[in-house]
Amino acid sequence: MADWIQIALRSITLLTILFLFTKWLGTKQLSQLNIFEYISGVVLGGIVAIHVSTLDSPFYYALISMFVWFIIPYAVEYFALKSKVFRNFAQGKSTVLIQNGKIMEDNLKKEHFSTDDLLESLRDKNIxxxxxxxxxxxxxxxxxxxLPKTENRPLTAKDIGLKxxxxxxxxxxxxxxRPLLEPLANLSLNPKWLETELEKMNISMENVYLGQVDSDGQLTVDLYDDKLTVPSPTQKPLLLATMKKCQADLELFALSTNNQETKQLYQRNSEKMQKAIDLVSTYLK
Structure with missing residues (x-):
């Protein structure tokens, strides 16, 4: 077999195995890898690179090496889940650098974290x-x-009592x-509803690059043709406008009748409608 064919086959096989091992070990972002996981990733990549290009080395050597470097991190992860002490040893633990507004200099030295490193990390948090x-x-x-001090945290709706x-x-x-059936089912919707909403917008399914439905059941779309303007969702503003019109009609009916009993009935229902509007207006704006 030609050398280039062997290299190609080894590359495909080892990369496939490396991909599967990585999936079994669990996926994390690079910035979330602990020391042991980082070392294991480097070594596994090195094993693949070496045995792909070194044709004199038996292929099963690569399989044995990769299996060893797979089973060790897998075992470490397993025991780390079972034992807090082992997890602290293998994966490390958090270190407090600022407490009660005071910099912990000894902890900075322990982690080899300079003052410049601390300031840089704080600036990365816009502090x-x-x-x-x-x-x-x-x-x-x-x-x-x-955790910023209380007076330096962003104001939230809860802080001002806003619902x-x-x-x-x-x-x-x-x-x-193309429609995605599973997300539609999660929202208790169906393709027919989707077609109806698109017809309201005068848009064909094939021209939609991306379509999303929010928690209020409103459909927003992004089209392939960027020159076309898509109307904004109107369900919530239309519902609020309809409720206000009903309240105004009830007031008008109360003014139009001379029957006191009927007038009071209209007024009571007008007040109830106004209370309902006050309750839901925050959600419908």
Whole structure:
């Protein structure tokens, strides 16, 4: 067999095995890898590179080496899940760098973290004054987690007592001009509903690059043709407008009748409708 064919076959086989091993070990972002996982990844990649280009080395040597470097990290992960002590030893543990607004110099030295490193990490969190930080901890992955002081945290709706509508992640129901049935089913919708919504927008399914439905059941789309303008969803504003019109009609009916009993009935229902509008207006705007 020609050398180039052997190299190609070894590359495909070893890369496939490396991919499967990585899937079995679990996936993490590169920035979240601990020391042991980083070393294992480097060694496994080195094994593949060496045995792909070294044709004098038996192929099963590569399989044995990769299996060993797969089973060890797998065992480490397993025992780390079972034991906190072992997890701290194998994966490391968090180190407090700022506590109660005070920099812990001894912990900085222990982690070989200079003052410049600390300031750089804080700037990465859009914090330029150490005095603005209440608590900061260095994670085993090398990431700095920061808790600003109360007065320096962003204001939330809860802080000002404002009620906001609950929100869930949108579901992608159209991709590359094709409907996705599973996300539709998750929303208790069907392709017929999707076709109806697209007809309202005067858009064909084939012209939709991406379509998403939010937690309120509103469909938003992005088209292949960027020159076309897509109308904004109108379900919620239309519902609010309809409720206001009903409330206004009830007031008008109350003014139009001379029967006191009927007038009071209209007024009571008008007040109830106004209360309903006040309750849901935050969610429908």
């Amino acid at each position: 330029f004054k150490v005095a603005d930080v209440e608590f900061a901890v260095l994670e085993p992955t090398g990431k700095l987690s920061v 906001v509508a609950p929100d869930r992640e949108p579901q992608t129901v159209i991709m590359d001009g």
